[in-house]
Amino acid sequence: MSENFDVPATVPPFAMLAGLLRARRFAGLFWCQFFSVFNDNFVRNMLAMLILFRLGETEAGPLITLAIGAFMAPSLLLSGLGGEMADAHDKAWLARRLKFAEIWVQVVAAAGLFFSSLPLLYTALFGLGVISALFGPVKYGILADLLAKQELMAGNALVEAATFIAIFLGLIAGGLSAKGRAPEGTVLQLMVIAIACFAASLFIPSAERAAPGLRANRNVLASTFALIAEVAQDATLWTRTVAVSWFWMSGAIALSLVPVVVRNKTGGGIEVETAVSALFALGIGIGSIAAAVIAHGRIYLKPVPFAAIGMAAFLIDLGTATFFLPIATADVGLTEFFSSWAGLRIAFDVVALACAGGLFVVPLFTAIQADAAPDRRARIVGGVNILNAAFIVFGVLATAVLQSRTIGVTEPVLLAALGVLNLGAAFYVRKSTMHGAA
Numbered sequence: 001m002s003e004n005f006d007v008p009a010t011v012p013p014f015a016m017l018a019g020l021l022r023a024r025r026f027a028g029l030f031w032c033q034f035f036s037v038f039n040d041n042f043v044r045n046m047l048a049m050l051i052l053f054r055l056g057e058t059e060a061g062p063l064i065t066l067a068i069g070a071f072m073a074p075s076l077l078l079s080g081l082g083g084e085m086a087d088a089h090d091k092a093w094l095a096r097r098l099k100f101a102e103i104w105v106q107v108v109a110a111a112g113l114f115f116s117s118l119p120l121l122y123t124a125l126f127g128l129g130v131i132s133a134l135f136g137p138v139k140y141g142i143l144a145d146l147l148a149k150q151e152l153m154a155g156n157a158l159v160e161a162a163t164f165i166a167i168f169l170g171l172i173a174g175g176l177s178a179k180g181r182a183p184e185g186t187v188l189q190l191m192v193i194a195i196a197c198f199a200a201s202l203f204i205p206s207a208e209r210a211a212p213g214l215r216a217n218r219n220v221l222a223s224t225f226a227l228i229a230e231v232a233q234d235a236t237l238w239t240r241t242v243a244v245s246w247f248w249m250s251g252a253i254a255l256s257l258v259p260v261v262v263r264n265k266t267g268g269g270i271e272v273e274t275a276v277s278a279l280f281a282l283g284i285g286i287g288s289i290a291a292a293v294i295a296h297g298r299i300y301l302k303p304v305p306f307a308a309i310g311m312a313a314f315l316i317d318l319g320t321a322t323f324f325l326p327i328a329t330a331d332v333g334l335t336e337f338f339s340s341w342a343g344l345r346i347a348f349d350v351v352a353l354a355c356a357g358g359l360f361v362v363p364l365f366t367a368i369q370a371d372a373a374p375d376r377r378a379r380i381v382g383g384v385n386i387l388n389a390a391f392i393v394f395g396v397l398a399t400a401v402l403q404s405r406t407i408g409v410t411e412p413v414l415l416a417a418l419g420v421l422n423l424g425a426a427f428y429v430r431k432s433t434m435h436g437a438a
Contacts, residue, residue, distance in 0.1 A: 013293040016154045025146045026155060028203030032099060033139055033159055035197035037166035038173070039102065040128050042193070043109045044071060045174025046186075047121040050113075063118075068396065070122055071129040075136070075389035080223035081216055082134035083141070083382025087375065088214040091142040092204040098135050099201040105131065106194035110187040113177065136385045141378030144369045145207040150297035156366045157292035160358060161285035168281035172274060210375045227383035237371070237380070240364050243304070243429045245387045247361040249395035250311065250425075253418055255280065256399060257411045258318070258350060264411070266346070267328030272337045276350055283351040287358020294359075299370050301363050308426035310356030312419045318349045319416025364429075 011019070020026045044067060051063045085094060105127035112120030139159075147155045177186035217223040232238050255277075262268040262276055287307075294303060325342055337343035365384075372380040402409040409417075 011150075011297070013154065013296055016151060016297070017158060017289065017292060020147070020151060020154055020158060024203060025205050026158075028200055028205070029095075029139060029142065029146065030158060030162060032095065032197055032200035032204060034162045034166045035193055035200060036099070036102070036132070036135065037163050038170040039106065039190075039193055039197060040071070040132060041167045041170025042174045042177070042190070043106075043121065043125055043128060044068075045171045046109075046113060046177045047118070047125060047174075049175050049177075050116065050118065050121065067122065067125055069393075070126045071132070072389055072393055074126070074129040074133040075385055076393070077220050077224060078130060078133040079136060079382040079385040079389065080227040080379070081220050081382075082385075083137040083227060083379035084214060084216040084223060085134065086137040086141045086378030086382075087211040088209065088216060090206050090209055091138045091145070091378065092201075092206045095135065095138050095142075095204055096198070096201045098131050098138070099198040102128070102131050103191075103194045103198055106190045110190045113186055113190070114183050133385070137378040137382040140365075140369060140381040141210075142204070142207055144372075144374075144377060146205060149299075149370060152370055153295040153297070153299065153362065153366045154292040156369070157288040157358075157362050160288040160362055160365075164281040164284040164354075168277050171277065175270075210377065224386055227379055228386060231380065231383040231387070237368065239429070240368050241384045241387055243425065244361055244364050244368070244384060245391035246425050247357060247364075248388045249391035250315075250418060250422065251357060252392045253395050253399050254315065254353065254415070256396060257415055258346075261318070261322045261411045261415070262346065264327060265322045265325040266337060266340070266343060267330050267332040268337050268343075269331045269333060271334050272332060272343075275334060275337075276347065279347055279350045280354045283354025284358045286351075287355035287360075288362045289358075290355065291359045291362040295363065299363070299367050301367060303359055304363055305426045305430050307356045307360035308422055308429055311353055311360060312422035312426065314349045314353035314356065315419030315422060316416050317419075318346065318353070319412045319414070319419060321345045321349065321412075323410070323412035323416070360429075 021030065047067050051067070105124055108120055108127065109124035111117070112124055143155055143159070144152060173189070177189070217226070231241050258276060258280075259273050262273060266272070268276070291300075291303070294300060321342065332340075332343075338347065368380065368384060369377065399414060401407065402414060403411070
């Protein structure tokens with residue numbers, strides 16, 4: 001358990017971060033998480049690219065939305081079950097079995113790519129969503145078992161930074177696999193990544209079962225609502241959970257709107273879109289690491305409201321910066337994009353928005369982990385994940401409705417409106433800082 005690690009509280013933040021990456025008790029989980037997220041986004045973008053190239057842009061929208069739903073739906077239904085399973089078993093044992101199952105899901109994905117079969121790829125994506133939903137409570141539940149309390153902020157910062165870097169790399173790899181790469185090479189890559197993920201899980205240290213007598217509820221709807229009710233009973237926990245879910249919803253909406261704005265308003269091509277995605281991943285990493293450095297081994301929540309204000313400011317600036325730009329009439333490359341005032345302003349806003357997001361979510365989620373009772377920690381994380389998924393689904397669907405031809409709200413206006421809503425989030429999240437550790 002985390003309380004048994006003898007870690008000096010005076011370790012400098014960067015030394016602690018570097019030490020965790022070298023420590024076997026953390027490195028196995030870190031790389032398992034990295035390869036798992038890479039897998040998910042590899043398959044998801046590979047499916048999206050195949051749909052685009054096969055059906056064209058006009059028919060692809062609903063099918064790509066369906067792909068997001070196929071991946072997200074298990075998180076709504078199975079996160080509660082995942083939390084119960086994680087508390088009832090050795091989390092490392094459970095992680096290894098989930099990652100072994102993921103190899104066979106990747107076999108389905110590989111077959112889908114090889115035969116250009118959308119049904120097989122949808123099946124694989126749904127399978128990855130199931131494993132992700134069950135693995136989420138495991139990875140965040142065991143993190144507090146493997147780390148001392150003063151390492152927990154640094155551990156979460158590294159996991160969040162790696163998650164967004166893996167998302168970015170997975171999206172690139174998925175796009176390349178569907179456009180111009182031999183299927184045999186991509187099939188090999190899919191299998192190598194899945195095996196590497198399983199191999200990393202073998203290095204996750206075993207942890208005592210948190211609740212040995214617990215039996216998982218086979219009624220997934222009942223367990224889902226029970227966990228949400230349990231989280232809602234604690235006002236501080238509920239405030240932090242809603243705030244974390246707000247971050248994931250805001251991030252999902254921003255990531256869906258920014259590429260459209262970049263394409264329509266600047267004429268940015270695929271290389272510009274890729275660079276903007278890289279800047280977002282870089283910003284999340286910087287903000288997450290900054291949260292750990294500022295905390296200096298504490299569970300430190302005071303920067304959170306200011307981070308929310310930062311998210312609001314940069315979203316509003318993104319909206320206003322692009323609202324007055326005319327519709328682009330020609331494609332723009334990297335050099336031209338970053339040579340223009342509009343391109344530099346968009347790039348700065350994206351990096352700053354992501355930095356503020358990392359500084360916002362890492363302290364809040366760390367506080368949730370640290371304050372949860374050890375015998376219920378994975379179930380609490382499962383409850384948080386359920387609400388995260390619900391917020392993301394609601395936010396993305398609401399944004400799609402507002403973008404529809406019937407309503408016709410433009411992307412810059414939606415970005416600015418999301419920024420205004422984040423000002424409300426800054427006010428709301430002050431409650432969690434009042435009850436959090438200094």
